[in-house]
Amino acid sequence: MTRRCPPARPAFSLIELLVVIAIIGVLIGLLLPAVQKVRLAVLRTRCQNNLKNVGLALQSFHDTHRVFPSNGGWDGVQTTPAAAGPAFTPDTFDKQLNALFKWGVGDPAKGPRDQPGSWGYAILPFIEQDALFRQRDWKTPVAVYLCPARRAPAPQSVTAEDDQGRYTSGGWEWGGRTDYAVNLEAFDNRPVCHAIARFTDGLSNTVLAGEKAFDRTTQRPDNWYWDEPVFLGGSKGTARGGLGLVPDGPGIPHKENWGSPHPGGVLFLFGDGGVRPIDYRTDLSVLAGFLSPNGGEVVSLP
Numbered sequence: 594m595t596r597r598c599p600p601a602r603p604a605f606s607l608i609e610l611l612v613v614i615a616i617i618g619v620l621i622g623l624l625l626p627a628v629q630k631v632r633l634a635v636l637r638t639r640c641q642n643n644l645k646n647v648g649l650a651l652q653s654f655h656d657t658h659r660v661f662p663s664n665g666g667w668d669g670v671q672t673t674p675a676a677a678g679p680a681f682t683p684d685t686f687d688k689q690l691n692a693l694f695k696w697g698v699g700d701p702a703k704g705p706r707d708q709p710g711s712w713g714y715a716i717l718p719f720i721e722q723d724a725l726f727r728q729r730d731w732k733t734p735v736a737v738y739l740c741p742a743r744r745a746p747a748p749q750s751v752t753a754e755d756d757q758g759r760y761t762s763g764g765w766e767w768g769g770r771t772d773y774a775v776n777l778e779a780f781d782n783r784p785v786c787h788a789i790a791r792f793t794d795g796l797s798n799t800v801l802a803g804e805k806a807f808d809r810t811t812q813r814p815d816n817w818y819w820d821e822p823v824f825l826g827g828s829k830g831t832a833r834g835g836l837g838l839v840p841d842g843p844g845i846p847h848k849e850n851w852g853s854p855h856p857g858g859v860l861f862l863f864g865d866g867g868v869r870p871i872d873y874r875t876d877l878s879v880l881a882g883f884l885s886p887n888g889g890e891v892v893s894l895p
Contacts, residue, residue: 636742637855640772640804643737644862647773647802650719651712652866658705659788661801662715664775665826666783667697671709673729676764683825685817686759697783697826701727706784711831712775713738713823731824734768738823742854743772743807743841749814757811757818769822770830773862774805774851777834779886782827789864793887796864800883803861803871805833806852810843819848836880838873869894 655661672680683696697709708715713735717726725733734746751762779801780787792799812820821830835849838859845852853859858870861883871880871894882892 636740637860640740640742640855641860641868643740644773644802644804644860644868645866646720646737647716648862648866648868650716651801653719654705654716655789657719658786660705660786661780661788662705662708662712663783663786663826664777664780664828664832665697665699665709665711665714667695667827668707668709668783671697671700673698673763678764681761681763683763683821684761685821685828687818688756688758694828696821696828699726699729699824699826701729705786709783709826711823711826711828712780713769713771713831714826729824731822732766732768734770735823738769738771738773740772740804740854744770744814746770747814751817752815755813755816755818757816760817762817767817767822767824769824770817770820771823772804772807773802774829774831774833775802776800776884777832778884779864780832782832787886791886792864794882794885794889797867798883798892799864799886800861801864803833803851804853804855804859806837806839806845806847806850807841807854808843808845808847809841812847836877836884838871838875838880840873 651661667682672682675681683698684693686693699710699714700708703709705715717723720737722735732748734748736746739746748766748768750766751760753760779799812818817830819829821828823831833849833851837846837850839845839850839852841852841854851859858872860868860870862868879892882888882890
């Protein structure tokens with residue numbers, strides 16, 4: 594009997610295999626930038642929605658109290674329990690300025706003009722965080738205050754000292770960081786609270802809050818240098834008064850200024866509830882006009 598050999602199975606030659614691998618590599622190279630672009634767009638949208646929620650909370654606060662909250666501030670006598678040991682007053686000694694700053698601490702029994710905690714603490718009941726407002730749980734993060742492109746919500750112990758400053762934190766793991774700051778031309782520290790009537794330039798032409806400049810090499814998770822949590826009041830961790838627009842990066846001029854991890858520009862919350870980006874290259878006079886609530890400037894975005 595003649596034994597028949599099975600037919601030969603077709604197979605890739607080495608050259609064909611290399612061509613296929615090359616094609617796959619090209620397709621992946623084309624796909625990855627598109628995936629990254631979509632990811633950045635999603636993170637930007639989530640950040641924009643956070644600012645919209647902050648805007649709704651500020652408006653609800655005003656509807657309830659007839660004023661916007663202040664940025665808080667120490668009343669000169671307040672102390673708060675430490676994690677262990679005697680009550681204390683939170684503070685930061687800024688080594689660059691050679692100055693000591695004492696911070697107020699959020700108090701649910703205080704009204705708008707007496708509130709030592711920042712605006713971010715004051716509006717907690719209006720972002721469905723009434724329990725956090727009343728329990729004063731300093732270690733709890735508030736996700737709506739954080740840009741998802743910059744950092745995740747997580748409590749962190751604070752070092753006693755680093756290259757930037759010395760910090761009195763009471764031994765707590767502090768949550769409540771914020772990537773958004775109020776505009777100090779529209780808001781003020783305790784006990785000054787402003788009503789809508791002050792915004793004569795129009796709410797749609799006035800910035801209430803925006804993304805603050807951030808340098809992760811200086812503003813680290815284990816300090817609160819220009820990055821104090823919202824539970825504390827009176828600090829520049831929750832407010833900005835400058836005119837700089839800078840993308841995130843090491844060594845940027847983060848103090849007082851506005852900034853973003855998003856390409857193209859910084860997201861700002863306007864008084865009408867709208868959230869709009871302002872390009873990093875925007876003329877400073879235009880930004881100054883949007884930050885002023887009653888200067889009479891006529892400005893518009895390109």
